[in-house]
Amino acid sequence: MTARYEVRFSGTGGQGVVLAGIILAEAAGLHGGQYVVQTVSYGPQVRGGMSSAEVVISERPIDYPKPIRLDLLVPFTQEACHQAAGLMKEDGIILLDPDLVSETPEGWVASVPLTRLAVEATGRVQMANIVALGAISRLCPLVDEASMLDAAKGRAPKGLFEAFERALEAGGRFAEEIRGKIPFEKAPTPED
Amino acid sequence: MKMRAEEPAKKLMQGNEACAEGAIAAGCRFYAGYPITPSSEIAEVLSYRLPAVGGTFIQMEDEIASLGAVIGASLAGAKAMTATSGPGFSLMQEHIGFACMAEVPCVVVNVMRGGPSTGLPTLPAQGDVQQARWGTHGDHPIIVLTPWSVRECFDLTVRAFNLSEKYRTPVILLMDEVVGHMRENVELPNPEEVEVLDRVKPTVPPEWYIPYEDTPFGVPPMGIFGEGYRYHVTGLLHDVRGFPTLREDEIEPFMRRLFRKIWAHLNDIQQWETYLMEDAETAIVAYGSVARSAMRAVVEAREVGLRMGLLRLITLWPFCRKAVESILDGCKTLIVPEMNLGQISREVKRVAQGRAQVRTVSRVLGRLIKPEEILEAVEGWKA
Numbered sequence: 001m002t003a004r005y006e007v008r009f010s011g012t013g014g015q016g017v018v019l020a021g022i023i024l025a026e027a028a029g030l031h032g033g034q035y036v037v038q039t040v041s042y043g044p045q046v047r048g049g050m051s052s053a054e055v056v057i058s059e060r061p062i063d064y065p066k067p068i069r070l071d072l073l074v075p076f077t078q079e080a081c082h083q084a085a086g087l088m089k090e091d092g093i094i095l096l097d098p099d100l101v102s103e104t105p106e107g108w109v110a111s112v113p114l115t116r117l118a119v120e121a122t123g124r125v126q127m128a129n130i131v132a133l134g135a136i137s138r139l140c141p142l143v144d145e146a147s148m149l150d151a152a153k154g155r156a157p158k159g160l161f162e163a164f165e166r167a168l169e170a171g172g173r174f175a176e177e178i179r180g181k182i183p184f185e186k187a188p189t190p191e192d
Numbered sequence: 193m194k195m196r197a198e199e200p201a202k203k204l205m206q207g208n209e210a211c212a213e214g215a216i217a218a219g220c221r222f223y224a225g226y227p228i229t230p231s232s233e234i235a236e237v238l239s240y241r242l243p244a245v246g247g248t249f250i251q252m253e254d255e256i257a258s259l260g261a262v263i264g265a266s267l268a269g270a271k272a273m274t275a276t277s278g279p280g281f282s283l284m285q286e287h288i289g290f291a292c293m294a295e296v297p298c299v300v301v302n303v304m305r306g307g308p309s310t311g312l313p314t315l316p317a318q319g320d321v322q323q324a325r326w327g328t329h330g331d332h333p334i335i336v337l338t339p340w341s342v343r344e345c346f347d348l349t350v351r352a353f354n355l356s357e358k359y360r361t362p363v364i365l366l367m368d369e370v371v372g373h374m375r376e377n378v379e380l381p382n383p384e385e386v387e388v389l390d391r392v393k394p395t396v397p398p399e400w401y402i403p404y405e406d407t408p409f410g411v412p413p414m415g416i417f418g419e420g421y422r423y424h425v426t427g428l429l430h431d432v433r434g435f436p437t438l439r440e441d442e443i444e445p446f447m448r449r450l451f452r453k454i455w456a457h458l459n460d461i462q463q464w465e466t467y468l469m470e471d472a473e474t475a476i477v478a479y480g481s482v483a484r485s486a487m488r489a490v491v492e493a494r495e496v497g498l499r500m501g502l503l504r505l506i507t508l509w510p511f512c513r514k515a516v517e518s519i520l521d522g523c524k525t526l527i528v529p530e531m532n533l534g535q536i537s538r539e540v541k542r543v544a545q546g547r548a549q550v551r552t553v554s555r556v557l558g559r560l561i562k563p564e565e566i567l568e569a570v571e572g573w574k575a
């Protein structure tokens with residue numbers, strides 16, 4: 001069975017979940033040399049409403065393009081958490097902002113104050129998604145920091161390169177501290 | 193199968209973007225459309241790509257006018273397309289029939305979303321399969337292609353243009369929301385590597401030109417307005433000179449030729465792919481994004497020793513009868529997963545004629561069918 005690493009960013013429209021998905025897909029797919037499929041799911045509303053982006057990363061071509069069981073969930077709302085119930089792998093990680101979400105589904109929770117770190121590092125609440133990507137670059141075995149930085153800079157609006165870089169660093173530093181606490185080997189199982 | 197590809201490629205691209213790039217590569221230089229989710233990115237990309245290559249992009253007042261403009265542009269010599277989704281596709285049906293009747297090459301992309309009516313604007317479905325075949329009134333042939341990957345969105349858009357030019361017929365590219373919005377890393381071919389076909393033009397001087405005269409191939413050369421060729425273009429059933437006729441000896445030959453030009457070339461038009469079918473006892477027949485769920489289901493079934501294979505339809509219409517017939521000797525069960533309540537499975541049943549059991553796996557809940565939902569229909573599968 002082909003090893004797949006599956007990620008979901010989920011929240012409401014405007015929180016940057018689709019951008020986060022695209023940057024992660026580019027980091028893994030273009031700069032990291034992996035196969036990627038990135039899909040979206042959102043409602044018909046112009047503003048607000050459920051929005052999620054999903055990324056499947058694999059060393060082999062990807063058949064089914066949607067996640068089967070999540071390795072990593074980044075919920076930006078409480079509802080996003082509820083929707084992911086039962087979808088996590090046993091060794092899946094929930095990268096969670098305790099200021100946004102209080103009740104968590106089953107799974108190992110990496111508590112990272114994404115919004116607070118974003119404000120501290122860049123002065124912008126909207127950068128929480130980029131902070132999350134910084135954390136993912138230390139937690140996901142198929143993406144490295146350099147790839148993430150390249151991909152994020154490629155998608156950063158003019159004048160925000162440095163803010164993106166600071167947000168990634170902030171997320172990365174925080175994740176570094178909790179990485180040692182992950183109670184399982186976080187690596188994709190090799191092809192059999 | 194193409195998915196067992198070489199190295200991952202160096203561009204992350206959306207299915208809709210790849211479709212737009214395919215249009216440019218195929219020589220499309222005119223787009224008229226009205227944006228609608230989940231097809232809007234095709235219009236968005238072409239709104240800046242077309243002017244950059246000397247083409248024309250027009251946002252029209254609605255979908256009826258959109259296809260009208262496309263037909264006019266095509267008659268004036270441009271390769272032309274429009275893109276839409278269910279509600280707009282309904283509005284285009286009248287002009288699709290006109291393009292069939294007047295034999296005007298054009299490409300209509302329909303990125304399927306949930307329906308009927310405005311339905312589920314942002315969610316995937318495959319509810320327009322029969323509409324693509326029979327949406328416009330009157331007896332008519334049609335060509336419908338359906339991609340399953342971002343790369344194939346590019347390839348089949350090129351192919352849609354080539355077939356429409358070669359056979360002077362509207363070609364419908366039937367995508368779905370999953371394929372249209374999905375991003376994958378892809379490598380597109382260099383423009384010079386893309387095979388591009390152009391319509392056959394008349395070699396006789398304009399005064400000798402008979403616009404709808406039969407040929408051995410069944411497709412009359414197409415005179416271009418603005419190049420000296422003038423003829424009557426109408427939706428009324430017409431004689432070889434393009435004028436309305438009520439004569440039996442002109443009506444029937446016209447209708448027969450309209451079908452013959454497609455039916456006599458099924459080998460050229462129909463495409464399908466098989467995966468692990470050599471020793472398969474059970475086959476999944478699938479198309480579009482659902483074929484990727486089916487591919488996964490086959491891999492998982494093989495792992496527990498079930499002999500399963502996949503027949504993937506690339507040309508949806510005219511229906512690939514030969515493809516289904518070719519697997520009937522080995523397979524006693526055919527599973528047809530669809531994001532509708534059985535629009536292709538009825539075709540599979542018609543071809544199978546009781547020689548195999550046909551099981552439809554339908555999901556109409558606004559998301560892609562899961563591999564496990566297909567496997568549940570397989571005998572001997574235990575989740």
